[in-house]
Amino acid sequence: MSNEPVGFDTFKLNRQLLDAVESAGYKVPTPIQEKSIPLALAGHDILGIAQTGTGKTAAYILPLLMKVKYAQGMHPRALVLAPTRELVMQIEGVARQLAENTDLRIVCLYGGLGPKTQIEQVAAGVDILISTTGRFLDLYRKGTIYTRDIKTMILDEADKMMDMGFMPQIRNILEVIPSKRQNLLFSATFSPRVDHLAAEFLEFPERVEVTPSATTAETIGQIKYFVPNFRTKLYLLAHILEKEEVSKAIIFIRSRKNAEEVFRYVRHKSSAETRVIHANKGQNTRINSMEEFKSGAVDFLIATDVASRGLDVSMVSHVINFDVPLIYEDYVHRIGRTGRAEQEGRAITFINPAETWHFEKIEELIRMEVEENPIPKEVTITETPFEEKQAYERELDKIKQKENPDYKGAFHEKKEKPRQNIGKGQKVKAKKSRAKRNRNQLKTKNQKNK
Incomplete structure (x- = not known):
């Protein structure tokens, strides 16, 4: 042969x-x-x-x-x-x-x-x-x-x-x-x-x-970072875009609101041409942004999962998962935007405390453990705001309840004590009773002073 x-x-x-x-x-x-x-x-x-x-x-x-x-x-x-x-x-x-x-x-x-x-x-x-x-x-x-x-x-x-x-x-x-x-x-x-x-x-x-289902391409180098909060994710993103050789990158965000916030931050921090696409963007805007990215006129494309498939672009050096996808198969499709046509690429994922469980499921799906990198010393690690920390706790509670229906968690609904239904007449009577009790206490006190 x-x-x-x-x-x-x-x-x-x-x-x-x-x-x-x-x-x-x-x-x-x-x-x-x-x-x-x-x-x-x-x-x-x-x-x-x-x-x-x-x-x-x-x-x-x-x-x-x-x-x-x-x-x-x-x-x-x-x-x-x-x-x-x-x-x-x-x-x-x-x-x-x-x-x-x-x-x-x-x-x-x-x-x-x-x-x-x-x-x-x-x-x-x-x-x-x-x-x-x-x-x-x-x-x-x-x-x-x-x-x-x-x-x-x-x-x-x-x-x-x-x-x-x-x-x-x-x-x-x-x-x-x-x-x-x-x-x-x-x-x-x-x-x-x-x-x-x-x-x-x-x-x-x-x-x-040609490969087992949900297998990622061998040409893609995969890295994960455990990041405590949204603000630190922004700082880490800016560091990677500045320090690594990022010629062309797609940054995936889970929500439209966060996509816009990340877009504003990247545009402020970097001189590279950047666009953002999500479901709220008009049809022509999305098409034009993709065409500019394909042609090389745009360096960084920030996108929700609307762009995780159907975007055939050569020479994408980096895919950055700013958020972990909750539909685990989407991870395969997201990172499949790089390492195409036998070219090497890098896929980097930021994982906050509430996303750790989800990423473990992704690793089970792709049958491999992704290499972990520590957050570089140059990156400022901020304290997690109280509201964001509570949101993580709620998300973790949902995950634990999914695994164990009997789990109550820190945010389960507490039963309120039954309130007595007091009528108007009873309220007046109680008020008179308190006034009488106060007068008697005052009278006793005066007699002791004498």
Whole structure:
């Protein structure tokens, strides 16, 4: 057997696709591409498990383009579903790049914009639809999308779809497209819910798992810091951004409020171009910020988990988890933004007292203990404010109550003593009684003085 790496020319792809692959700079297939492409070309249903950054988008787009091949008719023949508009746009970018030598019509559908332009694009003729579930159903109900010609359906980031509650929408879509079709399902993790979806969605699938579920890429160096409070996290962040060779970084925050506060602090402390994106930001603002980050015009991107998937950016040197994600699989997706395409990256996580338990669960999920670094001496460690300390205690109480329902904790609700219902007449009587008692005490005292 030859030890030479497999090339894309070993797959049954036409010259137009091979030229596009070469033009895109793809040298050799990644493991997920090497295993998935031949199976997809042979018409098998596929269950693909691979972490982000392994090239799984091209693993299903290339055989899809080969199958659809050229523009034909007016209605879609393939449907790709993804959980977020950002991921839909990323998939569209890969599809258009690999289809550049064909006449295939690719239409991208997502919310946040008025549907008029998208309706016009579909009406003009489409071969491949790439869409979020919600926008697809919106346009289908308007009578815009004719589904009977769909022969291939691909579900990307299935685990995230489960987390975001899209299962009812997926089932609605399955009811309106032909049952006889090829299905491909890709996910970074393989939870019981994804297993259940695969059983419902796929027929005799070929399972392709290039790494164990929820495994992080070996090219990512992972570090954790135990940090006592929010203010110290800010100081540590500023220290890392200043002292380490951070060429391009994504900083993940759990809440929109904290994301804005961290953004203001970083912008004040650093001259680097910085943007912040979260659900309250407008669609165009988010798209523009991401495009600027991709192009290199922006150095630091501060984001909630809205950007943890679907952001395919090369040369991200650092991912910093300012907060520990409470959906543990999101840790894999967050840090998958760095160490892509065989490049090395660093993933740094700040852990406050209330997040320690959650990060231990993440370490169980990824089957490794992340290396701990002490807080550098140059970083000021502030005292935790009383309100913040109480918030940590409440969070820890919730965790302990989840593990032990009988645990009461420091913040359990105390039963109030029953108050006597005293009427107005009783109040007057009690007042007279107290006055009489006081007069008698005063009279006794005067007699003793005599």
